[in-house]
Amino acid sequence: MNNNWINDITQYIENHLTDAINYQHIAKKIGMNEFIMQRVFQVVTGISLSEYIRKRRLSRAYEDLMVTDDKVIDISLRYGYESHISFARAFKKEFSITPTECRKNKNHEFQQFSKLYIPQNIELPIIKYRIQKLDNIDIYGIEITANTKEDLHYKIRSLYQKIKKNGMYKHLNENGRYAISWKNSSYHYLVGSKQIDNSLSKYTILKGEYAIFKVDEMTQKEIVKLQQYINDCWSKSVSFEIESDFIEQYKDSSCYIYVQIKRNKIHI
Numbered sequence: 001m002n003n004n005w006i007n008d009i010t011q012y013i014e015n016h017l018t019d020a021i022n023y024q025h026i027a028k029k030i031g032m033n034e035f036i037m038q039r040v041f042q043v044v045t046g047i048s049l050s051e052y053i054r055k056r057r058l059s060r061a062y063e064d065l066m067v068t069d070d071k072v073i074d075i076s077l078r079y080g081y082e083s084h085i086s087f088a089r090a091f092k093k094e095f096s097i098t099p100t101e102c103r104k105n106k107n108h109e110f111q112q113f114s115k116l117y118i119p120q121n122i123e124l125p126i127i128k129y130r131i132q133k134l135d136n137i138d139i140y141g142i143e144i145t146a147n148t149k150e151d152l153h154y155k156i157r158s159l160y161q162k163i164k165k166n167g168m169y170k171h172l173n174e175n176g177r178y179a180i181s182w183k184n185s186s187y188h189y190l191v192g193s194k195q196i197d198n199s200l201s202k203y204t205i206l207k208g209e210y211a212i213f214k215v216d217e218m219t220q221k222e223i224v225k226l227q228q229y230i231n232d233c234w235s236k237s238v239s240f241e242i243e244s245d246f247i248e249q250y251k252d253s254s255c256y257i258y259v260q261i262k263r264n265k266i267h268i
Helices: 004-015 023-030 034-045 049-067 072-078 084-095 099-104 149-166 168-174 220-237
Strands: 110-113 126-134 137-146 177-183 187-193 201-205 208-215 247-251 254-262
Touching: 004 023, 004 034, 004 049, 023 034, 034 049, 049 072, 049 084, 049 099, 049 110, 072 084, 072 099, 084 099, 126 220, 137 149, 137 177, 149 168, 149 187, 168 177, 168 187, 177 201, 187 201, 208 220, 220 254
Parallel strands: none
Antiparallel strands: 110 126, 126 208, 137 187, 137 201, 177 187, 177 247, 208 254, 247 254
16 A cells, blocks of 8 residues: 555645544545554554644644734634633643744744655654745855756766865855755756855845745755755645745854745635
């Protein structure tokens, strides 16, 4: 048996987070006995179906507290809590802050228990990010292009070997290194900083709202892993749409990944 039925379950749940969810109805939709469905779901994912639903509802409630002005009592009722007291208790147990504290400080990091998607890494972590408004930022650096992803990756490795030898890598790090990749008719990559140098290529990070994620280990493996997670799980778990390619900022021994967002999904 493949795991597509788990994705069917989690997508159904995602579409009905504000509704009463009937396990028997889900089991019938995927052609499985209700008891077996719950047992196998827990064996495969390491979490019970009821706990998964609870965590996803609280994550969506967290998002509503941060990005809407809806009353706490309305949000608690929306996600199946009979009172704001029971909602506040469950919320604090999950995120270690109260709904009121969450709403008062809208500049702190979001915490999200992401929608489960298989195949992929079936770990179900709390992923943290913050949302920040940016003005246009001009980045000056070296740009390379390629016709295929494989060729681009080869050129990126060669580029870093070159700038480490000629001292530019150290210079960029001292001035706040950025790395940006994008695709139009071909694949592009630029590494640079905000220091103005009209002899270099220029890329403008556009004004807008950005979700910002932190990678504690500045290895390519960990950066790519988080970018894949953002595409495969995070983007399917929030009420935002991704509007830009990944922008990497290297600062204080960490890498920050920026993606521009647009708030136009409606989940209420």
